[in-house]
Amino acid sequence: MKREYLGMIAVFIALALVPFAAEWTGQSSWVRLVGQALIFGMAAASLNFILGYGGMISFGHAAYFGIGGYVVGILFHHHAAGTAFLGLIPGTDQMLITLPAAIVVSGMAAALVGALSLRTGGVQFIMITLAFAQMFFFLFVSLKTYGGEDGIMVRRTNSLPGLDMRDRATLYWVVLVCAAAYYLFLRRLVQSSFGQIIAGIRQNERRMAALGISTYRYKLYAFVLSGMGAGLAGALMVNFLRFASPDMMHWSRSGEFMIMVILGGVGTLAGPFIGAGVLFSVEVTLAKYTEHWMLPVGILLLLVVLTARGGLMSLIRRVTGGGK
Amino acid sequence: MILLFEQLLNGLQYGVTLFLLAAGLTLIFGIMGVINLAHGALYMVGAFAGAWVSIQTGSFWAGLVSGLAASAVAGILVELGIMRRLYARDHLDQVLATFALILIFNQSTILIFGRQPLFTSLPPVFSGSVEILPGLPYPTYRLFVIAVGLAVAVGLYLLINKTRVGMLVRAGATHRQMVRALGVNIKGLYTAVFGLGALLAGLAGVMASPILAVQVGMGDEIILATFVVVVIGGVGSVKGAFVAGLFLGMTDTMLRAFLPTLLQQVMPGPEAQALGVGISSMGIYLMMAIVLLFRPRGLFAAQG
Numbered sequence: 001m002k003r004e005y006l007g008m009i010a011v012f013i014a015l016a017l018v019p020f021a022a023e024w025t026g027q028s029s030w031v032r033l034v035g036q037a038l039i040f041g042m043a044a045a046s047l048n049f050i051l052g053y054g055g056m057i058s059f060g061h062a063a064y065f066g067i068g069g070y071v072v073g074i075l076f077h078h079h080a081a082g083t084a085f086l087g088l089i090p091g092t093d094q095m096l097i098t099l100p101a102a103i104v105v106s107g108m109a110a111a112l113v114g115a116l117s118l119r120t121g122g123v124q125f126i127m128i129t130l131a132f133a134q135m136f137f138f139l140f141v142s143l144k145t146y147g148g149e150d151g152i153m154v155r156r157t158n159s160l161p162g163l164d165m166r167d168r169a170t171l172y173w174v175v176l177v178c179a180a181a182y183y184l185f186l187r188r189l190v191q192s193s194f195g196q197i198i199a200g201i202r203q204n205e206r207r208m209a210a211l212g213i214s215t216y217r218y219k220l221y222a223f224v225l226s227g228m229g230a231g232l233a234g235a236l237m238v239n240f241l242r243f244a245s246p247d248m249m250h251w252s253r254s255g256e257f258m259i260m261v262i263l264g265g266v267g268t269l270a271g272p273f274i275g276a277g278v279l280f281s282v283e284v285t286l287a288k289y290t291e292h293w294m295l296p297v298g299i300l301l302l303l304v305v306l307t308a309r310g311g312l313m314s315l316i317r318r319v320t321g322g323g324k
Numbered sequence: 325m326i327l328l329f330e331q332l333l334n335g336l337q338y339g340v341t342l343f344l345l346a347a348g349l350t351l352i353f354g355i356m357g358v359i360n361l362a363h364g365a366l367y368m369v370g371a372f373a374g375a376w377v378s379i380q381t382g383s384f385w386a387g388l389v390s391g392l393a394a395s396a397v398a399g400i401l402v403e404l405g406i407m408r409r410l411y412a413r414d415h416l417d418q419v420l421a422t423f424a425l426i427l428i429f430n431q432s433t434i435l436i437f438g439r440q441p442l443f444t445s446l447p448p449v450f451s452g453s454v455e456i457l458p459g460l461p462y463p464t465y466r467l468f469v470i471a472v473g474l475a476v477a478v479g480l481y482l483l484i485n486k487t488r489v490g491m492l493v494r495a496g497a498t499h500r501q502m503v504r505a506l507g508v509n510i511k512g513l514y515t516a517v518f519g520l521g522a523l524l525a526g527l528a529g530v531m532a533s534p535i536l537a538v539q540v541g542m543g544d545e546i547i548l549a550t551f552v553v554v555v556i557g558g559v560g561s562v563k564g565a566f567v568a569g570l571f572l573g574m575t576d577t578m579l580r581a582f583l584p585t586l587l588q589q590v591m592p593g594p595e596a597q598a599l600g601v602g603i604s605s606m607g608i609y610l611m612m613a614i615v616l617l618f619r620p621r622g623l624f625a626a627q628g
Binding site: 012051057087116119120121122123124126127128130131133134135139142143144145148166169171187252255258259262266292296297298301302305306 | 359406409410411415416420421423424425426427428429430432433434435542548551552555559586594597598599600601602603605606609610612613615617620621622
């Protein structure tokens with residue numbers, strides 16, 4: 001147990017030092033890359049909660065990521081234009097408002113999708129979550145007011161009182177703190193009785209129902225929590241890139257989140273973050289050398305799925321000998 | 325009225341294309357229990373091989389034969405090399421492995437053919453149009469596509485309901501374990517069904533190639549619609565694929581054709597255009613959600 005805490009603190013400190021290391025070596029792009037990897041890690045971790053722990057294969061997770069992002073984008077749009085959303089809700093650029101708003105709105109979207117989708121299972125569940133994500137995708141494509149296909153620019157990062165958010169490093173630290181907090185939250189959640197029930201449903205839903213647990217309700221709660229996490233990640237991403245577009249919720253993005261989870265290790269806490277980091281850096285590195293970087297990524301993914309069980313986390317555990 | 329009829333025919337033609345893809349996909353899912361996202365890639369392989377050969381030789385029919393052959397061979401190779409290892413895995417592994425196959429197929433096609441779309445010409449026999457209603461000339465090629473699709477539907481019906489292989493296919497779709505237990509050469513059956521599915525996908529690809537631009541990503545666009553057809557029709561049911569394919573094809577085409585104009589009655593032009601296109605793209609997904617709410621297993625779900 002002690003070892004785990006030490007490891008967590010060491011990783012946090014190492015990540016917190018990235019901006020200094022970037023300045024030291026002159027590789028200013030590091031901050032940007034690591035920041036994005038952290039945000040993708042959060043999104044993948046939120047998916048992993050329902051996929052790895054709950055056994056619900058959602059193929060539409062990018063929708064909540066995108067919705068969270070669009071909340072930030074739309075609120076900023078109205079803030080800049082001095083108008084109100086639907087004539088009711090004024091825009092804002094305060095992160096303390098936009099992030100919770102993104103979490104709530106994406107949670108509501110997940111509640112709607114989850115309430116309908118969880119009535120099915122198996123392949124139908126995979127496809128209906130994909131279908132809803134596609135609907136959101138086309139909805140945002142068709143909203144000309146918010147940029148349609150081109151997406152919406154957020155000219156300035158949301159502000160936080162007392163911090164200079166235009167500074168890349170500051171923004172990076174905000175992202176890092178959010179990611180760390182989210183990691184700790186998921187850790188608590190998995191260990192809680194709620195998390196145990198979710199894991200129990202994955203192992204044997206009928207048994208949990210026989211124990212008197214309303215499995216539909218628990219699955220729905222998990223689905224909503226997971227959507228909220230993805231919404232938070234999306235909101236941070238839009239702040240980080242200062243841009244929101246329908247591409248954030250394209251179905252291949254949902255596939256990418258699943259790849260991150262599988263690559264890192266299904267049903268592990270750190271796995272999705274590692275998977276996101278690895279996939280993202282592989283993509284960025286390969287993209288430098290060839291425009292056909294998707295080919296090696298595809299082959300790599302195929303090999304991982306066909307041969308490696310448990311992803312990179314099981315490899316790490318085997319090497320360090322820690323955990324089970 | 326004439327416009328409506330024309331769009332209905334266009335919808336029918338899109339519908340049979342969807343059916344050709346969905347029939348193979350639903351059989352593959354029903355019998356092997358595997359989700360094959362890469363089915364659209366086989367469609368693309370058929371279209372590219374067909375288009376390339378017909379450009380080289382100048383003959384549509386040579387293109388048709390080679391497109392069919394290419395997609396069937398690609399399908400059988402994929403089954404022998406990769407799919408076979410996935411049958412016993414869970415859906416997640418299947419989705420990811422076939423997602424990887426999409427990336428591999430798409431990028432390989434870009435490497436071979438480049439990003440420029442290929443354009444093929446219509447076969448000379450079908451390059452004209454016939455007047456099917458007074459004042460409505462309709463391209464013969466599209467009628468030909470519809471006829472081929474319906475012929476395949478009849479052929480599949482006979483194959484599945486009247487032959488020994490079809491009996492095994494039906495048995496496999498309802499009681500997979502039982503067929504295995506009775507000592508049927510299940511591996512051979514799997515390869516054959518996958519090859520047949522790939523062949524049908526290739527046929528859809530070649531037939532669509534003179535109408536659409538043959539380009540990378542064409543498979544991704546249509547595979548999602550195909551999955552919607554499969555799920556609405558009921559996984560494993562060819563009849564369901566037929567009904568849902570035609571219905572969705574027509575609905576989708578009608579929405580795209582008329583919704584933007586209808587919306588323009590109530591709101592300004594460009595916005596109505598964008599919203600209309602958006603809503604019509606959502607249409608098929610919305611229908612799937614509604615069907616699954618009332619029939620969680622689809623319209624014609626096979627048992628077991």
